[in-house]
Amino acid sequence: FFSFSINTFSFVWIFQYFTIMEPPKDKWNIVLLIFILHGIGTLMPWNMFITAKSYYVDYKLGGSENSTSASNYAANFLQYHGFAAQIPNVVFNWLNVFLNLGGDLKKRMSLSILVELALFVLTVVMAMIDSSNCSGAFFWITMITVVILNMAGAVYQNSIYGMVATFPFRYTGGVILGCNICGLLVSLISLPLNKFFIYKELSRKADDNENVKNSDIPYWSIFKTASIQLLNVFMIFFVTLAVFPAVNSDIKASSADFFIKDPVMYVQYTCFLTFNLFAMLGSLTSYWIQWPGSKYLIIPVVLRLIFIPLYLFCNYLPMNVDRRLPVIIKNDWIYWIIGVLMAYTSGYYSALAMMYTPQTVEQNFQVKAGMFAGAMLISGIFCGILFSFLAPYLV
Structure with a gap:
């Protein structure tokens, strides 16, 4: 009992110290760097699979003896992968908004990362196995891995957006920046040792305990108040995933004189x-x-819809499809400029929308607003991937 009292007193003293003091500065931007690394981690599974298209399409599936099924798997690999990834991603992002899947946000993130690590090991083992005579089994094991990986990834990503929503908005921008520089190795940095993070975490928990109970959270009111920014988030990622990577990766060089000769x-x-x-x-x-x-962001976001027909009018030649529409954009440099603009606006406007979303609601509800934004982000990705299935039929 005495030990319990001492521990309780110590915690109360620490809590009072961090809550009455002035908000400490993020010295050397350590916390910002941590959120950038988390941003990298949230999209690492997605980026690793889509950039390995040639490995799956040309090597693992393209070289199989079972040419009929292998051809189908290879021709639509990115669409199948997108479907397998984003259905559980959407479902578990939304579930994580309303349900406590695995405890508080830090526990959910830790468990999700452990699941992802285990599945990455399985993916590496699968790469070592000769699948030339069992392309079907390899394909479906890969898809099951993708499903489970994105169930864990959804909880991880949504929890990050919820946590960062209570920080100054540039930290949300850090997560988005991390998502867009995904490919770097995530370093292990100890969060509890940084007093800036401890201050924000204790402040958030105090607000949660005193002002908000899970059953009393006005979900509809939060969603309605932040609806314009949530629509921005959805539209940005819908347009981006409608053309990238499925359509984008099937656009071929229009001119034999273009300086990049090799198709791959x-x-x-x-x-x-x-x-x-x-x-x-x-x-x-x-x-x-x-x-x-925040008031006028919706205008350029809606205008980005023009990228969908622009990509379809490039030299888009999906596998096993006879194109009927004429190729209007025949200049490779113009196509490349379109790609640059699409990518740049995707990164810039998505960062703005994710920054603005938590600012539209009261401080007590910023966590849920951030989680709603994360769920809308994944919903936009999912719907964009569904649309990409239609692209071969539109040309």
Whole structure:
């Protein structure tokens, strides 16, 4: 009992110290760096699979003896992967908003990361197995892995957006920046040792305990108040995923004189490298420039819908499809410029929308607003991927 009393007294003293003191500065931007790394981690599974398209399509599935099924798996791999990834992603993002899946936010994130690590090990083991005579089994094991991976990833991503929503808005921009520079290794940094993070966490818990109970959260009121920014988040990612990577990676060079001769390298440069680089630069720009404001952001977001027909009128040649529409954009440089603009606006406007969303509600409800934004982000991705299934039929 005496030990319990001492521990309780110590916790109360620490809590009072951190809550009555002035908010400490994020010295050397350590907390910002941590959220950038979390942003990298949330989209790492997605980016690793989509950038390995050639490995799955040309090597693991394209070289199988079972040509009929292998051809189907190879031709639609990114669509199948998108479907397998985003259905559980959407479902568990929304479930995580309303239900406590695995405890508080930090516990949910820790468990999710452990599940992802285990599945990454399985993915590496699968790469070592000769699947040339069992392409069907390899394909479906991969898809099951993707489903479970994105169930865990959804909880992780949604929890991050909920946690960062109570921080100054540039930290939300840090998560988005991390998402767009995904590909770097996540470093292990101890969060509890940073007093800035401890202060924010204790302040958030105090507000939660004193003002808000889970059963009393006005979900509809929060959603309605933040609806314009939530629509912005949805639309940005819908347009982006409607064309990237499924449509984007099936656009071929129009001119034999273009300086990138190799078809595989053409896709790597004009699709994946271009998108990841300029989406990152767009996110980075949002640190210094926040224009337009929250009221008028909806205008350029809606105008981004023009990218869908622009991509379809490029030299888009999906596998096993005879194109009927004429190719209007025959200049590879113009196509590349369109890709740069799409990627840059995706990174820039998504960062702005995610920054603005928590600012539309009262401080007590910023966590839920951030989680709603995360769920709308994934919903936009999912709907964009569903739309990409229609793209071959539209041309």
